[in-house]
Amino acid sequence: MSEGSLRRGNLDALTDAARAQRLKGVGLLLLALACFCGLDSTAKILNGHMHVMQIVWARYVFHFLLMLPFVNPWNTPGLIRSRRPGLQIGRALLLILVTACNFFALIYLQLDETMSITFATPLMVAVLAGPMLGEWVGPKRLAAILVGFLGVLVVTRPGFGGLHPAALVAFLGCVAYALYLIATRVLAAHDPTTTTLFFSGLVGVVATSPVVPFFWTWPSAGDWLMLAAVGALGAVGHGLLIAAYRLAPAAILAPFIYAQLVGMIAMGYLVFGDVPGLWTLSGAGIVIGSGLYLITRERVARKVPAAAPAP
Structure with a gap:
């Protein structure tokens, strides 16, 4: 066998290994989205007889308790030393706000x-990345963002007897989530992932524990199981x-995130008997289409030389 054939064989093997790794990444992402569908469904069930703050707590x-045996200051030296402690705390508080807004919106x-409203988050990130990170979007991507927000308006139909006003709370959570993601990107350059994860759980426990007694309803055994499941x-x-x-590039995984909407529709129908309306499906389609366009433009931008900015 010639040296050229050996090189081609090694390249094919590497390509197959990379392809298998990406497929594993997609599979793990879909499992993660299934977990999030179950989380929201369980929270919506608990909302029927328990205060939102108790569910957020x-x-x-339970997240922190499950994480603690694996990520703690004893087996990870320097875990709680952050170069940007203020931003770490602010990011964790944003995540609490996102959770509270989402759980409250699920009541109604x-x-x-x-x-469908949450899927506007990538659009919000694209808008806020300009003034906050200096990553300005071109006219084509700006047009896609505006179309995406039109999709959110189709879902919420403000002023036309559309959704419950809780949709505004869901949108507030969307904005908070965009700020949270931007803070996460900034912290990635300063602190390791373990430190960021630990701060998220620790601040969540510390911030919600003093508040929850004012809203406490003693859970039944079944409620405790569902709270632990959350x-x-x-x-x-x-x-x-x-x-x-870790297994697949973000650009490969990004389109599959929209599969979560399919999971939410299925869980809504199976658990609560909810059937999505035409306005919701139409608006979600517009938002998803805009998001996929932004992903495509991002891929194109990475192939263009740095001296030629992508629109």
Whole structure:
């Protein structure tokens, strides 16, 4: 066998290995999204007889307890030393706000409705990345963002007897989530992932524990199981998400995130008997289409030389 044939064989093997790794990443991402669908469904069930703050508290306490044996200051030296402690705390507080807004919106909205609004997050990130990170978008991507927000308006139909006003709370959570993602990107250049994860759980527990007694309703045995499930599904889901992004590039995984809407529609129908309306499906389609266009433009931009900015 010639040297050229050996090189081609090694390249093919590497290509097959990379392809298998990406498929594993996609599989782990889909499992993570299934966890998040289960988390929101469980929270919506608990919303029927328990205050939102109690569910938010359980989300962080059980998540933190499950994470602590694996990520703690004893087996990870320097874990709690952050170069940007203020930003770490601010990011964690943003995540609490996102969780509270999402759980509150689920009291009044269907799963697919809240998810359709949440899918505007990448659009918000693209808008805020300009003034906050200096990553300005060109006219074509700006047009896609505006079309995406039109899709959000189609879902919420403000002023036309559309969704419950809780849709505004869901949108506030979307904005907070965009700020959270931007803070995460900034912290990635300063602190390791383990430090960021630990701060998220610790701040969540510390911030919600003093408040929860004012809203406490003693859970039944079944409620305790569901509260633990909320934290466990969050912890496992985020763990799978991190593993997925280690195995596959973000550009490969990004389109599959929209599969979560299918999961939410299925869970909404199976658990709550909710059928998505035409306005929700139409608006979600517009938002998803805009998001996919932004992903495509991002891929094109990375192939263009740095001296030629992508639109």
